[in-house]
Amino acid sequence: MKKSIALLLFGLVLGIGGMWWVQRPDAPPPASQVGFIEFTIKIPEDVLSLTHGFAGGIGRTPDTIASLENSEISHMLGFTARIRDTDGTLVGLASELEIFPDDKGIRPGISWKTDWTVNTPQGTLFMYEEEGVPAAHLPAFASVVAGKNWTGSLPAQVSVGPHPSGRGIIIGGTGIYEGATGTFVEKVELRSLTTEGELRGVMYLQIYLDKKEGEK
Secondary structure (H helix, E strand, O other), X not given: OHHHHHHHHHHHHOOHHHXXXXXXXXXXXXXXXXXXXXXXXXXXXXXXXXXXXXXXXXXXXXXXXXXXXXXXXXXXXXXXXXXXXXXXXEEEEEEEEEEOOOXXXXXXXXXXXXXXXXXXXXXXXXXXXXXXOOOOOHHHHHHHHOOOOEEEEEEEXXXXXXXXXXXXXXXXXXXXXXXOOEEEEEEEEEEEXXXXXXXXXXXXXXXXXXXXXXXX
16 A cells, blocks of 8 residues: 555656746735635545556555556546544545546646545535646655665645645535635645655645635
């Protein structure tokens, strides 16, 4: 599983030197956005499954999961994981479904659509975003390419839209999130990467909920 997740994120930054996208700085939320929630996913501990139809460069988890290769949906990727609150307590599950322009895999110069479903006992959020390849992870992978293990902290935003601020968009929910609107940011912090393909890090979903009508 560790190797599979490492390969996934390696695909996100491979060849980054020619990257077309410069990361946008964090934008402050509009005054109407008063609700902030942050969920985290520890990599690889919280990853439950990962599959896609790409021919190479990205692993699958678990090894026995069905591949999407040579099918009508070979350009898609599916990912599920446990989610935690800021104290590290498990609070639910999340699924990420990505649709790429083709089945050639993740590479610089493209962006792709991602749908998120975040499930908690209190309710469910439905969100979508456009993703692109982040430049900030390059030092970690450059170290591994040079034959050296890397440790440190490299946070990077992978959301590039469709909101003008570069954030994703919340489109609704159930339970306590019924009628929810707002924006969100997906970030990945790399913490260690070895020449054997073992990667550790944290994925962050930073959610900005709009103030509902009638709320003070």
